[in-house]
Amino acid sequence: MAKNIQSLERAAAMLRLLAGGERRLGLSDIASALGLAKATAHGILRTLQHEGFVEQDPGSGRYQLGAELLRLGTTYLDVHELRARALVWTDDLARSSGEAVYLGVLHQHGVLIVHHVFRPDDSRQVLEVGAMQPLHSTALGKVLAATDPVAHAELVDAKREPFTSRTISDLDDVERILELTRAQGYAVDNEETLDGVASVAAPIYDRRRMAVGSVGITGAVERVCRDGELRAELIAAVRDTARSVSRDLGAKPF
């Protein structure tokens, strides 16, 4: 593999460090965390600040992420073809199912939410676009791991942290679930990520029949489940939506 640009890698590591730490970080913290000389870290931070990728608190001198990232991140959504095609169908799915709809793509070691339609009631909900979900416990993640080889490799390598008592962590168990997912064309998360919350998701394919994302709904078990299983009509609605989006992307339905 050809070598990458050192200063850029360091800058990216800084941005990720700032994104991870809850609070603003000082120059010394950043320099020591990355094993750099203070002057080196400062040079990178100064440039990042000048470009708007980080901001510096005038009082404390500490650094945090900058507004330009928000602007560019939003632009990413605008360009995202899968998201654009899915917009129409996800609204209908939210209306017909009465639940929140999520659209996710593989990113690094998890599922990045690129679209989120609120559950159609008047409750207060927070937008989760841009958030990450784990591959092994969520319906969106299982679908990706079952249909995308890259996602599958990520899942195997990942830690598979148990979130609830029902989280499936053992690799053999996970592989069996993925086999089932491939066979039936959808995946379920029955209180494996959050207690009391279940979800269903189905894969979206592009014109080359490659999985490019997954779409699903999430809701309280009391609403989306019956007798401990996800309601069949919700599964059908999710799969219909996934098929519609896939067709919009150019995938042949047969």
Add this chain to the structure above:
Amino acid sequence: MAKNIQSLERAAAMLRLLAGGERRLGLSDIASALGLAKATAHGILRTLQHEGFVEQDPGSGRYQLGAELLRLGTTYLDVHELRARALVWTDDLARSSGEAVYLGVLHQHGVLIVHHVFRPDDSRQVLEVGAMQPLHSTALGKVLAATDPVAHAELVDAKREPFTSRTISDLDDVERILELTRAQGYAVDNEETLDGVASVAAPIYDRRRMAVGSVGITGAVERVCRDGELRAELIAAVRDTARSVSRDLGAKPF
């Protein structure tokens, strides 16, 4: 001014170029647009791709923005203190006014929307968080230009493009409006940005009495105006919200 890191500046320019162009760009396009050798551009792009900031279309080889930007941009929102404090109050404002609420901060030459509450009806609306608005024609922008010296300087230097027949472009006229804005503590956009759309906004101050953002509502003139002027109760509601957020940030109310 100390010199910034060249490769980082070039990388940032590439990201902005990719954000500006509607479609994916090829390596040659990028290299020539920035005046770089192809190999130089390729090295930067390869690193950006490895870090997730750009993605390459496998078929065409063209480049586009990457998902990591969305993740980091969303994290910026999570850390944003002004936005966090404003969350509670903007919901109430949307409910009491019946209109969409926007929260903006100065970024580069315009207003960056960091929060957006949909108009509380069941109509389909697109989230505008991360989008930019001009300083000279919008209520959010006028408020910032009137209260933040940096924003004012940006407004003076900007082109002040006319969007509708009512857009105020002449600098003297703008300055008069800003004077009025300072005097009355709020600004209005009466079909100056979009035909048929009007808005009101008021400034938000931090504990040092510095303007850090503006909050306002936007809606169809038929609803938010009466006799060609913005309804007084809406102005009062917006100003109340701005004061509440300011107080939350530590600003003394007197």
Add this chain to the structure above:
DNA sequence: TTGCCACGTTCGACAATGCTAAACGCCATC
């Protein structure tokens, strides 16, 4: 108040680093 420490910042010299130009392999097109 005074001393001290820790912080962000600047400086200057070195060599490692990233840049340039040219050549390569690939694919689509004619």
Add this chain to the structure above:
DNA sequence: GATGGCGTTTAGCATTGTCGAACGTGGCAA
């Protein structure tokens, strides 16, 4: 099957970013 354009790789040079140390400043404690 030649051709042009594309993204990619290579090799060598000097520009560029890095480093260690010194500077200035602010806050804290004695």
